[in-house]
Each structure stands twice: as C-alpha cells, then as structure tokens.
Amino acid sequence: MSTELITRPSLRAAELRSAGLDQAIAADPGSFRVLTGDRPTGPLHVGHYFGTLQNRVRLQDAGVQMIVLIADYQALTDRSSSDTLPADVLGLVADYLAAGLDPDRATIFAHSQVPALNQLLLPFLSLVSVAEVGRNPTVKEETAAAGQAGLNALMFSYPVHQAADILSCRANLVPVGQDQLPHLELTRVIARRFNERYSPAEPFFAEPAALLSSAPLLLGLDGRKMSKSRGNAIAIGATADETARLIARAKTDSERSVSYEPARRPELANLLLLAGLCLDQPPEDIASAADGNGAAGLKAIVTEAVNARFAAIRSRRAELAADRGYLRQVLLAGNEKARATAAGTLDAVQRLMHTAY
DSSP states (O other), X not given: OOGGGSOHHHHHHHHHHHHTHHHXXXXXXXXXXXXXXXXXXXXXXXXXXXXXXXXXXXXXXXXXXXXXXXXXXXXXXXXXXXTTHHHHHHHHHHHHHHHTOOTTTEEEEEGGGOHHHHHTHHHHHTTSOHHHHHTSHHHXXXXXXXXXXXXXXXXXXXXXXXXXXXXXXXXXXXEEOGGGHHHHHHXXXXXXXXXXXXXXXXXXXXXXXXXXOOOOOOBOTTSXXXXXXXXXXXXXXXXXXXXXXXHHTXXXXXXXXXXXXXXXXXXXXXXXXXXXXXXXXXXXXXXXXHTTSHHHHHHHHHHHHHHXXXXXXXXXXXXXXXXXXXXXXXXXXXXXXXXXHHHHHHHHHHHHTTOOX
8 A cells, every 4th residue: 555645744744743752662662552453364473573563572671561452343344244254353362472472461352242342434424525534545545456346345445444443442542553543543533523523622532642653664576465264375384384384485586696685675574674673673684694505505594593483482372372272261351341341432422413312
C-alpha cells in the first residue's frame, strides 16, 4: 500500500506526534493504553515478529497497558468457510504467548466475543460518509481487486469497525506503519466528530496517537510481499528443518558476490536483512562475512541465524499448542476483560447519545 495515498500534512503531523512518544512512554507508561492485533488467517511469521510482535513485548515490559485484538470477524471478509477459525484463533494466542506477551499484563481477546464493541459500529457509521470510507486505501484496493459489486459490505466497513475496536477499549496509542495511517486517521475523525456532536463540553473519546513503526520491511522468500497465504513466509513456530527447506528455495540472483544493495538486488538484500535482524547486526556486516561463498553460503548463514533466534520461541510455542485448554483459558479471561471495558464505553456512549432508555 503506497504512502503516496497519505497526504503529506497528515503524515507529517503523525510523525511529529510519534516523535516524542517513546520519551513520554518511558516517563509515564501507565498513562498509555495500546490496541493492536491481527486477523486469524494462519500462523504468524518472522515478518510479524520483527514488524510488530517484538515491539508489543517491548511496550508491555515498559509498563504500557497492552490490549491485543484477534480480529476474527474481519477474517470472514475473504473466506467462504469459518471451519478453521477456532484453530487459527488459538494458534494466534500461542504465537503471542510464545513471543513473550504475558496474559497477566496483556489482554488478548477476540472481537466477535465482545458484543458492545460491535454495537459501537452502528453509531460510528453515522459519523462518516460512504465517500470517506471508500477513499481508505485498503477499501480502494479491495474494490479494485473485487470490483464494486464483488466487495462485501463487511470489508467496506472495515475501517469503521477498526475504529470501534480502538475506541471501545479507550485506547490512546496504536502502533502502526505508515501504510496504516489512513485507518487510524479515520478513527481520529470519528472520535472528533462524536465529541463535537454528543460531548462538546468535555470530549469523551481521546483521539488515539500513532506510534509509527521503524521496523524494516521483510519481503517473502520469493521476493513478493511476505504473506501467510502465499507460502513465502517462515512461521515463527516452524521447525528447524522446515526453515532450512524454505530458505533453500529463497530467490537470489545469478551474481557470485554477496552485497547489500536493496534497490539493485532486493531478494539477496532481503536474506541479508533477515540474518541481520536475527543476529542484531547490520546487513552490511552479514554481506561482508558471506562474500565469496555465494548464495549457498549466505543461505547457510541465514538458516543458522533464524534457527538460533527462534529456537526458544518454537519450543515454547510447541508446549503451548499442546495445551489447548490453557490457550482457551487465556482467551476467555481476555474476552471477559474486554467485554467489561467495552460495555462501560457503550453505556457512556448511549447516555451521551440519549439512547439509554
């Protein structure tokens, strides 16, 4: 998704708001409540780990209130059957816990299990126009892919549903990449319009701030966007042998030398970046160590680095996956917390809207 679809003033404003957030978090972490999450469409992969999971654990450990959403309703936008949802949802819980999220400090819940959250979607829809939702980059991409007649209404309402996710739990901070800024900006617009219309004297909803991610983007092993559905990703729970087979098939190029040149040699640069992230080293250093050994030598380095970095996470995830009862307990406890929070928000919204009969 191109950041060109984000206006420069909006991007610059988000950058300015984000710049001082880490200092503010360090000074008073308890004043921040984060909402983040994923669609349950399969196991999370190394791109998720370095892109989001690692940062969630960092924020949790800093003392920020962490709320992690499993967006199971939104997983229905592009699948004809929900038979695999229970396994996919519990798989996400296992991924989260294995990566370091602590259910005693983080609330993990599925939004289909929080009626008040989904009820907020209705008044929020009244605060935006069809044209505004249609301009959202994700909706535009899905419309172009499916055609206007083929786009289902749940997908069209996705940006407003996401606002309900964020505002139902009164989150004031959302970690995002630049491509997700339009989603958050619509949430800010909804919060602002609700306050102007129903609570002008004392704003009820805080306009959530964007904590912009500085994580580098990992491509899939075939050079395309890393995706669970394309089979070009390494799941964080993959075995060492599975990882080795996937990396062995990774695209490189015909040159014998190894150099970190993302623009000219994107596939090779992606392997170097992956190894660098796993080893906490600059990819240029990995290139220097691998130069002269060709792609095969580099792939051996990458395989060893990935397997070493994720060994403990894989072991923990295997233990968790074998105890589905515990995973359900974690999810049920998180659902209960989220229900209480969202119900309180909905009660206040109904009073402000004069619909508390």
